[in-house]
Amino acid sequence: MTVYAPSARSAHSGARKHAVLVPGFVGFDALGQLRYYPGVTSLFQDWPRRRDDASIDYFDNFPTASVEVRAHRLAGYLAKKVSRGEIAPHDEVTLIGHSTGALDIRALLRIITTNATTEVSDGHPVPNNVLLGTLKRVVFLSAPHFGTNVADYAARFQPVIQGVVQDLGLGLQLNRAPISDLRRWVAERLPAPRSDFTKAIVDALDESDESQATTAKQRADSRDARAELALWLEHMSKDFGAVHDLTTYPHVRRGWKSPAHFTLEERSAELASWPPGLQTRSYVTMIPKPASNGYACLVRPLGVTSWPLDRVYEVFRLLARAWLIPIVPQAAVGARTSLETLPGLGLLLRLQAQPEALFEFAHAICAQGRFDRPSAVATPPELVPLAGGAPVSSAAIDRSANDGIVNTASMLWPHVAGSDDHKHFLVHADHADVIGHYAWRRTTRASAARTYTAYDLFQSDSGFGDAQFTALWHDIFEFAFG
Helix, strand or coil, rough: EEEEEEHHHHCCCCCCCEEEEEEECCCCCCCCCCCEEECHHHHHHHHHCCCCEEEEEECCCCCCCCHHEEEECCCCCCCHHHHHHCCCCCCCEEEEEEEEHHHHHHHHHHHHHCCCECCCCCCCCEHHHHHHHHHHEEEECCCCCCHHHHHHHHHHHHHHHHHHHHHHHHHCCCCCCCHHHHHHHHHCCCCCCCHHHHHHHHHHHHHCCCCCCHHHHHHHHHHHHHHHHHHHHHHHHHHHHHHHHHCCCCCCCCCCCCCHHHCHHHHHHHHHCCCCEEEEEEEEEEEECCCCCHHHHHCCCCCHCCCCHHHHHHHHHHCCCCCCCHHHHHHHHHHHHHHHHHHHHHHHHHHHHHHCCCHHHHHHHHHHHHCCCHHHHCCCEEECCCCCCCCEEHHHHCCCCCCCCCHHHHHHHCCCCCCCCCCEEEEECCCCCCCCCCCEEEEECCCCCCCCCCCCCCCCCCCCCCCHHHHHHHHHHHHCCC
């Protein structure tokens, strides 16, 4: 068997520094022209302390697969770069994980510290001690170290959500002339969307349209974007494991336990297994409770009891597979589509009138759930405001505090009492702000079907803008490459 051999560069040239950006729940690096981390590359290129021997790489993963699956893919990605000589044994790698990506990194460390090698696609095993030798720093960005109430909520509606995603994939395949022409004709006569979330949906549809009025290259780009988006939706409709790995209560699957569900003893053993000298830091995000949130009274009953729709919906899904009697699946699909479409249209109409409703609803879900301060942070760390000022005691953070997706107290790990090895920085931002989706930006490409390249997805009115985004990522660059 052919085995791994160090590249010539590792023996004859100096060490390089690499930062690998790991995406969160939705998993992608890019869908068409939509980037998960928009604006980070341009900030890095303009960073005054940028070094010629430093680079950033973007990893794409399965969107909603289990953390175990995602971590194995991350291990394979790193091993492939080592095998190809893109990362040499004496190079330094910083892993930056946003949201679920932080759990992927923790699971990766568990995998490569308990296994001897990692296979790559060409069959050449790479020793995991080589991978461990390159890992020098880890950044946790809005990390759900103890799970999040949003996952508890989503897990209750898994059949509904996966069925909706499945049908969205079917609808995407139908999104071509004349249907796409009709959709554009209607959109041109409606008021421009006020919600950036709606803008993102419209842009995804426009980008995946294939119009005969465009050039051959533009039609090819449209087919490529549609295929990427369709595959992304298919992955979500087939595997929802990440949601269960993010719940605030334990969920063991085939002997696998999510890092979010570790006990205090297991977390202590996890820290002890990390490579000596591995440097880590966290960026903790939080938005104060909206001044007037009318969704709290709605969220609590839906979160406590299982909504009957998921049971009804599952019946429709079973009937839709019974193709022996054609009228049965047709009626089932029609009923199912109505159940999906009406609430969806209601949401879009609500966002047109109140764009911040998406954030307020998500914030209420996070605030109203069962999450409580974990015992593993009984002696919580101090938080250093990234904007400057006196340190903040994390003990004062209310259990309901969150950034719209993750409870803030869930981000307070790792921490060893009396140690300053791991710093926690407080950032007033929502969950999407810190990755670059805090304001919409128009594309500069004249031939692009997409109108915008970034969006203020939550429109949380957090006050997070260009200055805060620059300060955050310059601080990350300094940690990774300084």
